[in-house]
Amino acid sequence: xxxxxxxxxxxxxxxxxxxxxxxxxxxxxxxxxxxxxxxxxxxxxxxxxxxxxxxxxxxxxxxxxxxxxxxxxxxxxxxxxxxxxxxxxxxxxxxxxxxxxxxxxxxxxxxxxxxxxxxxxxxxxxxxxxxxxxxxxxxxxxxxxxxxxxxxxxxxxxxxxxxxxxxxxxxxxxxxxxxxxxxxxxxxxxxxxxxxxxxxxxxxxxxxxxxxxxxxxxxxxxxxxxxxxxxxxxxxxxxxxxxxxxxxxxxxxxxxxxxxxxxxxxxxxxxxxxxxxxxxxxxxxxxxxxxxxxxxxxxxxxxxxxxxxxxxxxxxxxxxxxxxxxxxxxxxxxxxxxxxxxxxxxxxxxxxxxxxxxxxxxxxxxxxxxxxxxxxxxxxxxxxxxxxxxxxxxxxxxxxxxxxxxxxxxxxxxxxxxxxxxxxxxxxxxxxxxxxxxxxxxxxxxxxxxxxxxxxxxxxxxxxxxxxxxxxxxx
Numbered sequence: 001x002x003x004x005x006x007x008x009x010x011x012x013x014x015x016x017x018x019x020x021x022x023x024x025x026x027x028x029x030x031x032x033x034x035x036x037x038x039x040x041x042x043x044x045x046x047x048x049x050x051x052x053x054x055x056x057x058x059x060x061x062x063x064x065x066x067x068x069x070x071x072x073x074x075x076x077x078x079x080x081x082x083x084x085x086x087x088x089x090x091x092x093x094x095x096x097x098x099x100x101x102x103x104x105x106x107x108x109x110x111x112x113x114x115x116x117x118x119x120x121x122x123x124x125x126x127x128x129x130x131x132x133x134x135x136x137x138x139x140x141x142x143x144x145x146x147x148x149x150x151x152x153x154x155x156x157x158x159x160x161x162x163x164x165x166x167x168x169x170x171x172x173x174x175x176x177x178x179x180x181x182x183x184x185x186x187x188x189x190x191x192x193x194x195x196x197x198x199x200x201x202x203x204x205x206x207x208x209x210x211x212x213x214x215x216x217x218x219x220x221x222x223x224x225x226x227x228x229x230x231x232x233x234x235x236x237x238x239x240x241x242x243x244x245x246x247x248x249x250x251x252x253x254x255x256x257x258x259x260x261x262x263x264x265x266x267x268x269x270x271x272x273x274x275x276x277x278x279x280x281x282x283x284x285x286x287x288x289x290x291x292x293x294x295x296x297x298x299x300x301x302x303x304x305x306x307x308x309x310x311x312x313x314x315x316x317x318x319x320x321x322x323x324x325x326x327x328x329x330x331x332x333x334x335x336x337x338x339x340x341x342x343x344x345x346x347x348x349x350x351x352x353x354x355x356x357x358x359x360x361x362x363x364x365x366x367x368x369x370x371x372x373x374x375x376x377x378x379x380x381x382x383x384x385x386x387x388x389x390x391x392x393x394x395x396x397x398x399x400x401x402x403x404x405x406x407x408x409x410x411x412x413x414x415x416x417x418x419x420x421x422x423x424x425x426x427x428x429x430x431x432x433x434x435x436x437x438x439x440x441x442x443x444x445x446x447x448x449x450x451x452x453x454x455x456x457x458x459x460x461x462x463x464x465x466x467x468x469x470x471x472x473x474x475x
Contacts, residue, residue, distance in 0.1 A: 002034035002087075007043060007201060008184040010050035011194025017042035022174045022201065027093045027321040027360040028312055034090075036177050039202035044169070044210040047198040051140040051167035052216045054195025059137040059165035061193075063118040070115035070162055072190040077108050077183070084151060084179045091176040092147055093320040093360065094275050095312045102275075102439070104179075107155040110441030110457060114159035117462050121164060130473065135466045137165035138242060139218030142211040144204060144232070145180075146223050147173035147323055148278045148382075154180055156445075156456040157221045158197065164465040166219070169198045171211055175323060177201040204228070212236045212243075219244065219465065223280075226405075226450050244454035244464050246280070246446060248380045249408030252401035253283035254423055256394070256414035261292045264413035265299040267436045269386065273307055273364050276319045277384035278327075280451075281409035281431070285370075285377055287397045290390040297368050297388055301347045304364040309353040319384055321360040328360040331383030335365055338376035343387070344368040372400045380406075394423065402428045407448030409433065430455070 002024075006013035020038030025031065058066075077084070085100040094103065125133045141161045145153040154170060161168050172180040184199040200207060208228075212220045212235035221244040222232045229245045236243045253272075255264045265286075272283045288296040312320035322328045332350035339345055348365025362383050370377050370387040377387050391397040401410065410429035413436070414420045424432040430446045444460035446452060454464050 001032075002178065004034075004036045004181060007037060007039050008188070008197075008199035009043065009047045010198065011188065011192075016040060020202075022177075022203075024091060024175065024178070025324065026090045027324050030325065030358055034178060036174075036181075036201050039171070039200035039207055041207055041210045043200055044207050044214060047169045047200055048140060048214045048216040050195035051169055051198060054193055055137070055140055055167045058167055058193060058196050061165065063122050066163060066165065067115045067118040069190060069192055070111060070118065070159070073186050073192075074108050074112050074115070076186040076189055077111075078105075080182055080186075081105060081108075084182055087178040087182075088150055088176065089312045089320065091150065091178060092278070092323040093312055095314070095317045095320050097315050098274070103149060103152055106439070106441060107152045111155045111159045113442055113458060114163040114462065117160075117459060118163040120459070120462070121466070132471050134469050134471065136469055138465050138467050139166060140169070140216055141166045141219045141221065141465065142169045142171070142214070142217045144171050144208060144211060144220070144222045144224065145173060147175040148275065148280075150176040151179040151183065153223050154183060156461065158183075160456075160462040161465045162196070164462055166465050167196050169200060169211065169217070171200050171202060171204070171207060174201065174203050208232065209235050213239060215239050217241060221454070221464070222246070229452065242464075245452035246454070246456060247408075247450060247452040248406055249280040249282070249447065249451050250285060250378065250380055250404050250406045251281055251283050251409040251411070251429065252285045252287060252404070252427070253411040253413070254287045254397045254401055255289070255292070255296065256412065256419050256423065257289040257292070258415045258419060259413045260415070261288070261295050262299050265296045266303050267413065268411065269300050269303045269366075270307070271436070272386055273304070273319060273384045276322055276362065278323060278382050280380070283409070283411045283433075284381065284386055285372070285401070285404075286386055286388050287391050287400060288388060290392060293388070293390040297346050297366065300366045300386065300388065304347050304366050307364050309361055309363065310356065319361075319364060322362055322383060323360065325360050327382065328362055331362050331381055331385065334376060334379070334381050334383075335367075335385060338367055338370070338374060341374050341376070343370050343374065343376060346388075348385070372403055378404070398423060398426045402426075405450045408446075408451035
């Protein structure tokens, strides 16, 4: 049993202001394996004041020194990579061998990029009109991060904040806080100045409002559901702080008529089933030309049924469990409702996978005969469920793809570069994946419409944590 009883404020491990414990349940075994304390509004106030006191000296620390701190954090995190991969797998179900790459080593490489960007904060631009512009850190930042990519989402926010010269207060998901404890321990080990990074585990319902509304906080960055994101923005409005939101998605993938149907379908099925489909960027609405539709369904069925569902500690496993039994109940209900609304079950379904009698496991599910107005095509499922939708021509495919409240990610597969770019430029989403590229930790990431605002990762992610100042000089 892993047990923590302290939170991290102003460079010290301290007892929370109140009593309360979060019990972490392994979704593969349904057993409690760790406990973590709760934070309270009084703790937010203490952390905000500590971060405010630390802000000026940290923001004035030379960029080369901030980079050195970040590089040291990267090195220490790498030393504990296997430990973090195992913990994240136990918290939310992803197979350990996948967790090591996308959940741990990938984000560390992204953090390294932010370290290299720190010195861009020193740039001074001279303008012909007789003024100069400089960038300055925005101030104290609070972060509310989700459970599906625990370290990944933390680094997407804390990384650019540290590089810019901001100070940080982090509230990780109550379901997946363990890797953030390691992150806090590493910050302490490398000697990050007190107050620069503060860790407040706990429930959003208990401290989310304070993290959004506290007058000493200048920016709040939230990743999660659109509904909660709206509440965060409302809470932040009275203090006119900057709000960055990475919210829900229902991303479209268009297989162009000239695409190799087997290759494109195989890619999107495996890509979208990764992490058991628990991704806001999941390409869950797949548009196929009507002449290739049945062929695509046959390929999707074949690929899905070959994906191994089971023990997340096995290197043979492709899909571990969903994050919780509650999540499983939600996903299976959406599958059953889709079938009741006229969708065709190509493979999968709401029953437990064969040979599994416990845990939050869901069969990889392919649904055919889906129309774009069905709830399963409008709402985020957050599970291994893909909807295949036929289209008559390219114009209809683009219209249907854009007919969504969301616009976080999207994809296209086409042979012709002209077709690739023509479709990609018309998709109303913050990111488009063309012909199956890997995720880039240097490219800007963020949404259109109800998928949020602002951008994370790379140089664009750093900008979110800066203010631009104009200095005008007279004679």
